[in-house]
Amino acid sequence: MGEKHLTLSQLNLEGQFLGFVGDSGKFKYLRLGIPSGDVQVKLPKELRSSLSLSLVHGEQIRVDGISKLNSRTGEIKFKAYRVQPTGACPIEKLTPQTKAKIMVCQKSGCLKRGGKGLLSELEKTLCDRGLSDKVTIEHTGCQKRCSSAPNCVLRIGKKHYKKIHPEAIASLLENHFS
Template identity: 40%
Template sequence: MSKQVVNFSLEGRFLGFEFEEYKPKRLLIATSEGECTLKIAKSLRYSFGLRLIPGDWLQILGEKKIDRKTGEVKLKAEQVIPATISQEQTSIPVAAKSAKSKASILVCQKSDCMKRGGKQLCQAMQAALSDRGLTDEVSIKGTGCLKHCKAGPNIVMMPDKTRYSKVEANQIPELIDKHFTPEEAVKEGDFLVAAK
C-alpha cells in the first residue's frame, strides 16, 4: 500500500478559508509549526456559518494521508472544535494582518441564493473591492444558509453584522462604499454615506 492514513489532532488560530467556485474547500490555520491548509470534509463545509472569525482558536480532528512514494501529506478536517487557550498557543506566530480582525462580507452559498444571483454578487464584490484598493482589508466569505431563502441573495457585512436581502450586483459598489470606504473618502451625493 503506497498511502498511509492516520488520525491527527492539532490546535491553531483560524486564518480564513480557501474557496473554489465560491464554496469553502479548505481551512487556513496558523499552528506552532507555521501555517497549514486542511481540506474540509464535505459534511462540514456549510456547518461553519457565521461562527468562525479570523483569530479564533480551534482544535481540529481529522485524517492525515501520507503518500509513501512522494512524501506528500494531505490533511482533511473531519471535526472542528473551538479550543481553549493553552500555553502552546501563546507562541504561535501569526502575521500582523491576521492578528487584526479583517472586515468581511458573508455571502450565502446555498442554492436559493445562488439561483437568485449570488455568483454575480461575488463577482461584483471582487471588482468593487479591487477598484477601491480594499482587497487586503475586506474578504468575501461564503456561508451556509442565512435564512430568508425566498428573499435571496442574502449577505451580511461584518463586523457590524448588517444584513441585506434581495441584493443585486449593481447595488454592490454603493454597499461597499457605505460599509468599508473611509468616511473622508466618500463624497456625499455620489453614493450613500454610512452614518457614524
C-alpha cells in the first residue's frame, strides 16, 4: 500500500456478509456488517473469484487480515488474507438500521417557490405512514440547484434521490425499512 500507510495490527472480524463492492463483476472489496456498522475489506486477487462463488448474502463470516493507517489522511484501511464462513446462522438484524436523511433547502429561493409547503407536506406524509421516527429531516443551505426549486434530497445509505414528491419519498422509505 506504499510508504504513506503504516501497519497497525492484525485484523480478526466476524460479521454478516453484505455483498461485494466494485465495478460490474470486478469487485475488490467485500462489505461486512458488524454491530458498530458496515466496513469494507479489500480482497487479494487470488481470493476474489472463489469468494464470489461461495459466499451467500447474509452469511456469517470471519475475516483475517491487517489494518493499515494512511498517515496523511488518518483513514484506516482493511486488507484480508483469509475469509471463512463461521457456520453460524445468519443474524437477521445484526447491523443497526440506518436512519434515512432528508435534506430540505431553506434558503429564500426555495422557500419562495414552495419550500415551506414541501416541508410541511413531507412531515405530514411521514407522520401518517409512521416513518417519522426512522427519518431525520435536515434543514440545509443552498444546494446549488436553484432552477429546480424547491429542493429536497433523500439519502438512504449511499443512495441519493433528488426531485421526488413526498409520497414517492414515503414509498421508498417503506420499501427500505420493510
